[in-house]
Amino acid sequence: MLKFKLYYDKDAEEVWLREMSLKGWAFKKFFLGFYTFEPCEPGEYNYQIDLLDNWSGNKSDYASFMEDLGVEVIDQWWRWVYLRKKAADGPFEMYTDAESKIYLYKKIINFFKIFLVIEAICFFMELTATIRIGNFIFGIFTLLLGVISLAILNVVWKCKWKIEQLSNEKK
Amino acid sequence: MDNSSPLTEALFYILLAVRTPNHGYGIIQDINEMTGGRVVLGPGTLYGAINSMLTKGWISLFSEDKESRKKKEYLLTKIGREIFEKEVNRLNELVENAKKMDKGR
Structure with missing residues (x-):
């Protein structure tokens, strides 16, 4: 499924991706406001959006670090990265203090x-x-x-x- | 953050968790256990803290398992230990002075 939306507030975007997941649609890809979704178990994933320090930087280092913590880097757009974690693996909040x-x-x-x-x-x-x-x-x-x-x-x-x-x- | 300001809870516990070589997931688990689930570090918070402490030389990269997966282990350095001890002294001072509350003058 393809949806077009323009978000400039990443917190609101995270909430929307979670809502889509609850409806059984897992976010897969982002390009210029177009979000691609694929079917999933309702509520299977939680999403977070992060901004990398610089966009050439150590992407593989970041990705493997996250992977070790059960966090999957789904897509990257410029310096923005979309991350998801299985809801069954516990709560997902990138920044806690x-x-x-x-x-x-x-x-x-x-x-x-x-x-x-x-x-x-x-x-x-x-x-x-x-x-x-x-x-x-x-x-x-x-x-x-x-x-x-x-x-x-x-x-x-x-x-x-x-x-x-x-x-x-x-x- | 300059070296004389109090450590954040996250930095304090990460330093403690890497007194022996430890990797990202292990650090989160150890801190979770030590604080009885009160402090659970988010992946982004941990990543940022580790990178800034690596830059400042408080911790160092201990090993990198290149064969299976790239699981990096971190270890406290001499500078890191000094920073930690300074913070413990500061905290001890707080606790010592706090006792005055019950003793009266």
């Missing part, structure tokens, strides 16, 4: 910040082009870029909020 969770959210913010800058630059370039030329097509692109920029800004805000919550928890 505030320090490592904060570290992850900081990594996610830095990842999206680069895109935010690129999108914002493109947005203003399109905006000036739209104003100067007054072309309808340019206007649509401007609007689209604006929406994407806001969506990314939203992720950064959400992560910041989560970091704040975790820091308060620690105190």
